[in-house]
Amino acid sequence: MSTTTLSKAERPQYRAPEHRLTFAGQLRSEWIKFWSVRSIVWTMVASAVVTVGLGAAFAALTASFMPSGEASEVRGMEGFGLTVSMGGAQFATLVIAAVGVIVIAGEYSTGMIRTSFTAAPGRVSVLLAKAVVLALAVTLVLGAAVFAAFFLGQALLSATDLDDGIGDPDVLRLLVGNVVVLVGVALAGLGLGALMRNTAGAICTMVALLFVLPIILMLPILPDFPGKDALTDYNFASTMTALTTPEAMGPQALSVTTSAVAFAVWVLAFLAAGALVLKRRDV
């Protein structure tokens, strides 16, 4: 070893200033990340537009096709007006699932995930922080959108007598139920994104789970197979039904409580599967 190297090696090691990785810091970091990527912000805006816009459109169409005096079947049915105005929120589940997917899969596709995991090498806390921030953002934005869609929809329906009031039985529960479903689907998207690491693949899977599977299960030509009933009642999309459908619309396969628990189990399972893969796989 040369003498210059020796003397250089004798330098005392530099001490980095005291900082500490904290979960609060990670939450701040994820909040900054969430709102600083255009694709996420625009998809959030799109989900709100779909919720309010489609809801209002359905209400306006209903009002024009069901003027006063007709539609005797639904007249007086509690929650009919609400259901019409929540038509947009139903479609928004897919859009908001995409937000959840993009939040994590976008980091894998760009390589950002390596920066995130270098800053927080425990990794699971990254997913948790993302989940908290996502849940908060969806609650704020789509919470407002769901209530806006309700009031706008009822205003459009008021001439037909089909409208519901916010104080009517079941209405507040269903509005909250719609927001809970949107938050849960976003979180499921996050888990699926972490599991699959691929935006397009995870979104396609979500479309299949939310829209394709329930339709296939309803096809009359579908033959019976073991577990078909359980799958019909407990597939991811079905667990949302009782949370967003008025009781007056007829009995549901699952009670509200069972439904809520099953839905929560699904969401947690997506997140847990995502966390497991993200913790174990190399990046």
Added chain:
Amino acid sequence: MIEAVGLRKVYGRKVAVDDLSFTVRPGIVTGFLGPNGSGKSTTMRMILGLDRPSAGRVLVDGIPYAQHRNPLGAVGALLDAKAVHTGRSAFRHLQAVAATAGIPASRVGEVIDMVGLREVARKRAGGFSLGMGQRLGIASALLADPSTVMFDEPVNGLDPDGILWIRNLMKHLASEGRAVFVSSHLMSEMALTADHLVVIGRGRLIADEPVQAFIDRTRPRGVTVRSPQVEQLRELVSAGGGRIAPAADGAFDVQGLSPQQIGDAAARAGVALHELTPQRASLEEAFMELTADSVEYQAHGAPEPAAWAPPVQNSPQQETAQQKVAQEVAR
């Protein structure tokens, strides 16, 4: 300070890193040298816990990287320019990284100025040139003012100005007592910046020694001699037991005699010398020689393509590199 002990990483059936042990000490620049695909980036990812070693362990200041309470302060890493979300501005990216450890916002401005990205800090990182991406990566690495810095191929895509800047930066960081670990496949680059070398080929350690010691390992070269008295020169060289052959530009290449022997003999014989230059192996040549040995050594045990030729088979790294290119094209 980084200590790797018996590091090994296997992807499927391909051994990317094999029984690698080395130490990166504070106060000096340690060059991490090896051809493309030799396992440098894999090793660096294992240091940060991004890749899990198949065997062995690597410690940063005595504990695994993932156990540091202030990981960004333990190692500041430039992994590659693509560890950034392309849709986010440089400023927001750095702000988000800083927030995890409560690094003050003022520091974000500091590192942006340090790397010269002030004018483009509010622009999306996806539009950055390779050189600007490297500067952003370096800014991110320096955010927490870390005690060890680790740069993977930092001069990639930088203009001459930027290359000079980063050389000086690395020397400066080392002079402050930081451990500086920098990978390159360019031996000439390492000759200019590194004090110490960790050389790997095909995932195996080839050398772990000061730069000069690495160069000294090469076989002695000849001496370039220039003289107007060509015949006398030939005579005194063959009398001394050396061999002489014409080289480019009217000079002669003398083998088997030291410069001192040639000079003394020429003085005694009254032969005028216009040049007497010992041929010293460059780092590049030293590298080629040692790796040539490694090829011979490898050829007996493993019936695979030569390690030092560009790898023909699809290694996992190559595949990811190809995927990255494909993704970029798609974008």
